[in-house]
Amino acid sequence: MKSRYVHEERDEERDMARNLYWYIPLMIMPFLTGYFLNEMENSYWIYLLCLVGVNIISMVGMDILTGLAGQLSLGHASFMAIGGYVYAIAVNDYGLQFLPASLLGGISASFVAIFLALLACRLEYLYLAIATMGFAFITEEMILLLKTVTRGVEGMAVSSSIRVLGFEVTSKIEFYYLVYVIVILAIVIGRRILNTKLGRAFISIRDSDTAAKVLGVNLFQYKLLAFTIGAFYAGVAGSLYGITIGYLGPSDFTVSASIYYLVMLVVGGMGYIYGSVSGAIAITLLPEIIRYGKDIIGLAADIYDLQALMYGLIMLVFIVAEPTGIYGRWRKIRFYWKAFPFNKEQKQRVAWIRRWY
Amino acid sequence: MEILRTENIELSFGGLMALGGISIEVEEKEILAVVGPNGAGKSTLFNCINGIYRTDRGEICFCDENITRMPTHRIAAMGVGRIFQKVELFPNACVLENVMVGMHTKLNMGPLVKAFLHGNFRKLYQLIYHAENEAYQILEYLGITKFHNSLVAELPYGIKKLVEIGRALVARPKLILLDEPAVGMNAQEKRQIAKLILDIREDMGITIFLVEHDLNLVLSVADRMYAMDAGLLIASGEPASVLKEPNVVEAFLGGDLNVVH
Numbered sequence: 001m002k003s004r005y006v007h008e009e010r011d012e013e014r015d016m017a018r019n020l021y022w023y024i025p026l027m028i029m030p031f032l033t034g035y036f037l038n039e040m041e042n043s044y045w046i047y048l049l050c051l052v053g054v055n056i057i058s059m060v061g062m063d064i065l066t067g068l069a070g071q072l073s074l075g076h077a078s079f080m081a082i083g084g085y086v087y088a089i090a091v092n093d094y095g096l097q098f099l100p101a102s103l104l105g106g107i108s109a110s111f112v113a114i115f116l117a118l119l120a121c122r123l124e125y126l127y128l129a130i131a132t133m134g135f136a137f138i139t140e141e142m143i144l145l146l147k148t149v150t151r152g153v154e155g156m157a158v159s160s161s162i163r164v165l166g167f168e169v170t171s172k173i174e175f176y177y178l179v180y181v182i183v184i185l186a187i188v189i190g191r192r193i194l195n196t197k198l199g200r201a202f203i204s205i206r207d208s209d210t211a212a213k214v215l216g217v218n219l220f221q222y223k224l225l226a227f228t229i230g231a232f233y234a235g236v237a238g239s240l241y242g243i244t245i246g247y248l249g250p251s252d253f254t255v256s257a258s259i260y261y262l263v264m265l266v267v268g269g270m271g272y273i274y275g276s277v278s279g280a281i282a283i284t285l286l287p288e289i290i291r292y293g294k295d296i297i298g299l300a301a302d303i304y305d306l307q308a309l310m311y312g313l314i315m316l317v318f319i320v321a322e323p324t325g326i327y328g329r330w331r332k333i334r335f336y337w338k339a340f341p342f343n344k345e346q347k348q349r350v351a352w353i354r355r356w357y
Numbered sequence: 358m359e360i361l362r363t364e365n366i367e368l369s370f371g372g373l374m375a376l377g378g379i380s381i382e383v384e385e386k387e388i389l390a391v392v393g394p395n396g397a398g399k400s401t402l403f404n405c406i407n408g409i410y411r412t413d414r415g416e417i418c419f420c421d422e423n424i425t426r427m428p429t430h431r432i433a434a435m436g437v438g439r440i441f442q443k444v445e446l447f448p449n450a451c452v453l454e455n456v457m458v459g460m461h462t463k464l465n466m467g468p469l470v471k472a473f474l475h476g477n478f479r480k481l482y483q484l485i486y487h488a489e490n491e492a493y494q495i496l497e498y499l500g501i502t503k504f505h506n507s508l509v510a511e512l513p514y515g516i517k518k519l520v521e522i523g524r525a526l527v528a529r530p531k532l533i534l535l536d537e538p539a540v541g542m543n544a545q546e547k548r549q550i551a552k553l554i555l556d557i558r559e560d561m562g563i564t565i566f567l568v569e570h571d572l573n574l575v576l577s578v579a580d581r582m583y584a585m586d587a588g589l590l591i592a593s594g595e596p597a598s599v600l601k602e603p604n605v606v607e608a609f610l611g612g613d614l615n616v617v618h
Contacts, residue, residue, distance in 0.1 A: 197464045197488070200450075204458045207447035214407055214441075215524070216433035216462035271449065 030180040038173040046172050050244045052284045053179040054237050059264055059276035060190040061233020066262075067270030068199060069226035070206030072125060075116070075132035076234055076261045078139035081253035083109040083235025084242040088156045089149060098162040098169075102239040109235025110228040117227035121220055136255045143250040155249030158242040179240055186233060190273040193229070202226055203271075263311055267318050269325025278326045286310060360385045360532055360564050366405055366415030375401045377588040378415070383532065388558055388565045390575045390596065393585035394608055399568040400442060402585075403534045407439050408432045420531065434462040438525035438533040442540060442568075444517045448510040452501070452520050455509055456492035459524040464488055495523045498560075499553075515546050519553075526557065533557070535567035539574050547574055554578045572600065584608065 030049070037046050062076050083105035090101040120131045143150050150156070161170040169175050193199045201222045204212035209219060242248045260283070268279020290306055299306070322329050361383040368376040375398045383389050391399050404410040406417060408429040417425045424432050433439075446455050464487070472480040496502045499519050504512060509520060518538065525533055538554070539547045551574050557563055569575050575582060575596055582599045584592040586608035592599045599605055 197461060200454060200458045201461060203450050203454070204447055204461075207449060208445045210409065211441070211445035211447070212458075213409065213429040214433055214439040215459055216430045216528070217458075218428075218430045 027184055030183070031177060034173060034176045034180070043172055046176050047244065048285070048288065050172070050176050050179050051241075052281055053176075053183045054240045054244055055261075055264065055280040055284050056183050056277050057186045057240065058234050058237035058261065059268070059280040060186045060273055061230040061237065062261055062265055063270060063273055063276035064190060064193060064202070064233070065226050065230030066265060067272070067276060068194065068206065069202040069223065069230075071120075071223060071226055071230075072129045073132045073230070074129050074255065074258045074262065075136040075139070076230075077253045077255070077257035078136045079109045079113060079231040079234035080238035080241060080257075081139055081143065081250075082112050082231075083238030084158075084248050084253075085143070085150055085156075085238075086235070087239030088158050088242050088248050091159065091162075092156065098164045102236050105239040106232040106235035109238065110232040113227040113231030114224060117224045120227075121223040133255060133258075136258055140250060140254060143253070150250075153250065155247055156242075157247055158245070160243055160246055162243065175243065179244075182236070182240070186236075187273060187277060190233075194273060198222075198225070206271075260311070263315050265325075266323075267314060267325055269327035269329075272327050272331075275325050275327030278330075282326060283311075283314075286314075358385050359383060360420060361406065361566070362418045363402075363406070364416045364418075366402075366412045366417060368401060368405060368410060368412050374588050376405065376412070379585075379588075379590055381583060381590070381593075383564060383566050384581075386558060386562055386564055387580045388554065388567070388578050390579035390582045391566075391568050391585055392570070392572065392575060392582060392599075392605075392609075396587075397585040397608075398588040399585055400536055401588075403439065403536055403566075403568065406432075406534060407437065430462075433528075436528075436531035438528065438530035438563075440518075440521050440525050440533065440535050440538065442536040444514070444521055446509045446517060446521055446524070449508070451506050451508055452496065452512070453489065453492050453505045455520055456495055456523045456527050457488045459527040460488040460491055461528075463491075463528055492523075492527055495527045498526075499523050514541060518542075518550075522553070522557075526561070526563070529561065530563060532564045532566060535565055535569075537568055537570060539569060539571045547571060550574070551577050576600075 030053075033049065034046065037049070058076065058080055061079075062073065065071050065073055065076075083102075085105075086108045087101045087105035090096040090104055091098075096104070116132070116135050120128055123131050144152055146152075160172075160175065161168070162175075163169070164178060167174075169178055193202075201212070201217045204215065204217055205219060205222055205226075213219060241252070245252070264279040264283045265276055266279070267283055268277065269275025287303070287307055290310055291303060294301070294303070294306065318325060324331070359382045361381075363379055363381050365378040365380055366376055367374075367378055379398075379402060381389075381391075381402075391402070393399050401410065405412050406419075406424075408424065408427055408431075412425060415425070416423060419432070419435060419437060422435070424435070427435075447458065450458075469481065469484050472478075472484055493502065493505065496505050499522065501516055501519055501523070504516055504520075509517060512520070522535075522538070535554070538550050542550065554565055554567070555578055558565055567575075567579070579596050581594065582596040583590055584599055584602070584605045586604075591604050591608060592602045
């Protein structure tokens with residue numbers, strides 16, 4: 001085959017496109033924030049940001065499952081519940097350490113997800129959503145029914161002092177650092193999946209499954225993989241959730257919690273990992289924003305009513321005005337600026353036009 | 358040597374007979390065309406070869422292997438490429454990514470792990486960018502490198518068609534099933550497509566099996582031709598002679614010409 005392909009030129013272009021130095025400050029930022037919050041002894045915000053981190057981990061999993069592979073899931077909170085409960089039982093009853101217990105949580109969540117996927121991988125869109133919702137109802141009931149293991153409605157206390165690779169994590173800020181190390185790991189792995197054969201196969205399944213099949217993608221296998229990976233993330237997030245809150249109960253993992261995760265995904269933007277991260281940050285911090293905003297405006301409404309109203313409103317606004325979410329909007333802005341003032345070719349063209357008109 | 362052979366394949370949807378015993382043979386490195394009016398079962402035949410539809414009876418052999426009951430992705434891995442009539446690209450991914458999906462069957466973890474364990478990082482680097490490089494080479498071959506970073510949804514139709522051809526070519530298949538490549542194109546684009554079809558056979562040695570309505574295109578590229586009507590083969594042979602056969606004329610122009618006049 002004839003080709004005028006020049007390897008070096010292409011490499012240079014590739015390096016230009018992926019400037020990696022932005023990632024370093026972004027990675028350091030959460031740790032700096034934690035450090036300053038600790039100095040200010042603001043333990044509420046440390047707790048809140050831990051929750052943000054947990055939601056980010058969970059959302060990266062959901063983005064892989066729903067955003068990349070296109071398998072709409074309304075049972076994501078149930079995967080978290082499985083992970084969280086397995087972790088809590090492993091730690092409380094069997095005395096496992098943090099790492100093996102949370103890994104066990106993740107693995108058991110993906111194990112359950114495989115069974116769900118075996119049933120669900122022939123379904124699409126609305127039917128899949130309803131099937132996963134059925135799974136969420138079943139999990140909710142199972143937590144109540146298996147009283148001897150899960151303590152039923154009472155829930156379980158989860159100890160916040162843990163041992164990780166020989167380090168004692170006792171204070172909140174140490175746990176905060178641990179969460180954000182896992183968050184960065186989760187995002188990096190998620191982004192890595194996006195740029196490999198696996199991620200491209202997921203995208204092909206989402207966009208056109210006939211074309212995916214014809215190109216050699218084993219639909220069954222890859223749908224199963226999407227469920228497995230998504231549920232693993234959720235399981236790990238579930239175990240961290242238990243530690244953050246200090247308690248696990250059936251009321252944390254209802255269907256409405258799953259819908260809350262779906263809101264995060266839609267608001268953040270599907271399919272780019274960063275979108276789900278921004279969605280997790282925005283929606284988890286929304287109650288705080290509402291609280292401060294309410295004080296400023298001087299509204300006397302109940303915070304919970306306002307919260308529910310705002311979720312609905314934000315979801316509606318995003319669906320109508322910006323279906324690609326926060327990250328989609330950010331991409332548009334970036335393309336806009338790249339295309340006009342910072343593009344050499346475009347600049348010359350504009351200069352040329354200005355000279356004549 | 359024949360690369361693809363179907364023996365009496367039959368398929369019906371409910372009571373409707375879509376294919377009624379089609380037997381065709383595709384020789385290696387030839388350009389074979391199938392023509393026929395709408396609803397003759399040409400695309401259905403392609404879907405059967407691809408494994409998207411399962412035949413009721415009959416046998417399909419590709420490279421001396423029976424693929425009649427094989428799942429679609431394994432048929433693709435054996436080297437059957439497909440280009441759809443309606444563009445079936447992935448609209449939310451860029452052109453390069455779309456073409457890279459075509460490399461799916463050619464990529465595996467084995468060499469990567471091996472290079473990593475042997476500490477051959479130069480090789481590892483090459484392997485990591487292998488799919489991207491291959492895809493870029495194909496885009497260069499098709500002359501659409503300047504679109505490599507743009508979203509497929511934003512592209513004009515002709516470029517989309519080329520991207521789809523590139524996506525099928527990147528895995529270097531043995532056989533390409535080309536479903537109406539020139540539909541919705543102007544005269545110049547049709548000439549380009551004809552040249553491209555001949556070039557692909559010349560440069561990569563790929564057998565091309567195409568369905569086309571545009572008889573000029575078929576006459577200019579095809580070595581051999583089949584004509585189909587209502588799920589049956591009605592003629593085969595040299596393109597020019599097939600088009601002269603009375604039953605082919607009847608199928609295309611609708612009944613006895615003398616009655617119309």
